Amino acid sequence: MNLSHRFASPMLKTARLKVSSRDGIRSSAVDMPPCSGSVRRAAVVFLFAITITCFLVYRSADSLNTVSGSSSSILTRILPSYDSFKSLEIEEPKLEDVLRRAATRDGTVILTTLNEAWAAPGSVLDLFFESFEIGEGTSVLLNHLVIIALDAKAYSRCREVHEHCFSLETEGVDFSGEAYFMTRSYLKMMWRRIDFLRSVLELGYNFVFTDADVMWFRNPFPRFYRYADFQIACDHYLGRSTDLENRPNGGFSFVRSNNRTILFYKFWYASRIKYPGYHDQDVLNFIKTEPFISHIGLSIRFLNTAYFGGLCEPSKDLNLVRTMHANCCFGMDSKLHDLGIMLQDWRDFMSLPLHLKQSSGFSWKVPQNCSLDSLRRYDSADEEGSEPPGGESEE
DSSP: OOHHHHHOOTTOOOEEEEEOOTTSOOOEEEEEOOOOHHHHHHHHHHHHHHHHHHHHHHHHHHHHHHHHOOTTHHHHHHSTTHHHHHHHHHSOOOHHHHHHHHOOTTSEEEEEEEOHHHHSTTSHHHHHHHHHHHSBTOGGGGGGEEEEESSHHHHHHHHHHOSOEEEOOOTTOOOOSOOOTTBHHHHHHHHHHHHHHHHHHHTTOEEEEEOTTEEEOBOOGGGSOSSOSEEEEEEEOOSOTTOTTSEEEEEEEEEOOSHHHHHHHHHHHHHHHHSTTOOHHHHHHHHTTOHHHHHHTOOEEEOOTTTEEESSSOOSOTTTOOEEEOOSOOSHHHHHHHHHHHHHHHHHHHTSOHHHHHHSOOOOOOOSSOOGGGGGGGGGOOSSOBOOTTOOOOO
16 A cells, blocks of 8 residues: 555645666656645745845945945944954953952962063073972962063963963063163163052052062061061161161062052152162162151061072071072073072972971072172173163153
């Protein structure tokens, strides 16, 4: 019995296709339903709709290109979210977003600035990270570190090795090379840093600023003064944290965000005009006794080199040291050499049994290639030629 006849609709007729064989195979029939008139009409309507849609898209695209001249305007018109999606791919994160992600619960971040020379593999950045990894209780602090990249290659390198990065390129200035002490690039870089730190305070964040050649061996926060507005490490410490005759070093500081510190950083930055040719650290020495500082009520404390040492004045007791700075050092090669020895000194000390740590009188083997005398050689630097203090302003 042919099932096609049994279930066929009255509207459908069956076409039969007969296939014959010369070799005795019997002919067979295959039932094939033909297209009805209604199906053909539906197909025509569908094709007509597709044609009209394409025509309208073409006219819309032509009109949009005439107005904006942009090929992406077609997608913008059809997909309104296209531009915002595209911007998410190419726009770098805003400073406030980076700070918020890195901040501690009380709104404190750790900041360092890097250019290509210091960020390159095998350079200062690698040693900086290493100190956090081998220090006591310091590795977790990397979660709160924001690296401020001063050029594109430093930013790219940061993105490879760290979570919190911010690009701070300055139009018309190339900060990528090694900035020799007191050259024009060095001065511009130092003052750009002061202006940037002011903007961080204005966003409401406290910060620890650290040069990348400061090695972090222990958590410094327990040794900061609780109520001071501005705390800074020293090249030479005279014994009292409130003594304005202490010689500060701008490579390490802890600053709380409030109206006093914001005014202070604005005053500090503006003072570069009064003292042209000097870097930020020298200008700080000039202005720390200014009446304006006492007028705004800024509380300044200088950090003891017993805890926050450097090659200018090394910490004598490794049981106390928190950070060590490769200051008083000229040239990348000398700095990398002495930093490497400093890290090995720390490893050797940490490998000692507790009783030997407390009684052995273990001391640093640095400085070696770095020294105060090396700083006098900056006059011979031929990168751009240095500007002597009192020279013409960079503005």
